[in-house]
Amino acid sequence: MMRGKFITFEGGEGAGKSTQVRRLIAALDKRGIEALATREPGGAPSAEEIRSLLVSGPPDRWRPLSEALLLNAARNEHLERLIRPALEEGRWVISDRFADSTTAYQGYAQKLGTDVTAALEALVVGDTKPDLTIILDVPADRGLERAAVREGRNPEGETRYERFSMRFHETLRQAFLEIAKADPQRCVVIDAVQPEADVSAQIWHAVTARFAEVAT
């Protein structure tokens, strides 16, 4: 049995990740590839419980190290209970956020330091690194506008991260670009201000260029 592929989507608030995950799953399905959509923090019942501790409440609810530990606890549950078994069964896994979010949000924007996030990543993620990471890039103000519209339509109260300052969100954007620059083999940056269909066409191009299973 061939191991499945592991693809992650990253970016700031309101970059359109969840829409693009859905579109990619549909495109893969047309090619007869079964892919599982999942997200972080979350993706397993225990990890979803940790998510609810993180996404609501005041921005200073957690000290940055506690937050990084909670995120990595959730990630370990996600990896052990869902991601690794699915990949071993040959299924593809598409995750809306993964370890690069901890590097960007906690390592850079919350100033915990990337040495700390890298050490946690080595411990928790180990060899289960994504085969491809799509970074959706939008200016911080555009993304926050979109996220505010989304919350209005579907108020789940998950606004804790959106309430961090504009400077925080700008740092975040630069952090994702740094991550991409440091690992160009794995990461593809896509301008997510473009129309949704253009963004998904570029994502599909990146996927077909990389994986023989869907090569055109």
Ligand code: TMP
């Ligand atoms: P979402 O809004 O994309 O569902 O993500 C939930 C929030 O969690 C988002 O504001 C970013 C934050 N987050 C981190 O700060 N660090 C992480 O490692 C992950 C996975 C998410």
